Amino acid sequence: MDLLKDYQKLEAPASAVTRNVDKMEEKCGNLYEAITIVAKRSNQVGTQLKQELDAKLQEFASVTDSLEEIFENREQIEISKMYERLPKPSALALEEFLEDKVYFRRQEETEEEESEEA
Numbered sequence: 001m002d003l004l005k006d007y008q009k010l011e012a013p014a015s016a017v018t019r020n021v022d023k024m025e026e027k028c029g030n031l032y033e034a035i036t037i038v039a040k041r042s043n044q045v046g047t048q049l050k051q052e053l054d055a056k057l058q059e060f061a062s063v064t065d066s067l068e069e070i071f072e073n074r075e076q077i078e079i080s081k082m083y084e085r086l087p088k089p090s091a092l093a094l095e096e097f098l099e100d101k102v103y104f105r106r107q108e109e110t111e112e113e114e115s116e117e118a
Helices: 003-009 021-028 031-058 067-072 074-085 089-098 107-117
Strands: none
Touching (some): 003 031, 021 031, 031 074
């Protein structure tokens, strides 16, 4: 469940980059559909990373935190900084989409398969 290592391997840019929309359109035939797929995947990536970060930081939580302990916990700060250095979830999702690492299916296809099985 260590998504941090997986996402650090991706070559997603941390800053704004001009993209070739034709490549995105090639993947599913419709640019707007491609953008919707990337947006949904971006939400998934963001949620997964947040859950993983929360789980890692939960290890450092204690019931009686003093103010000094909070500022002195270097491991906790380093973990947080590693996640902050990652590209935004939208950049990660777009890179996954362009590398064909995202599985998607159209609602119409699912409905057709269900009606054929019945």
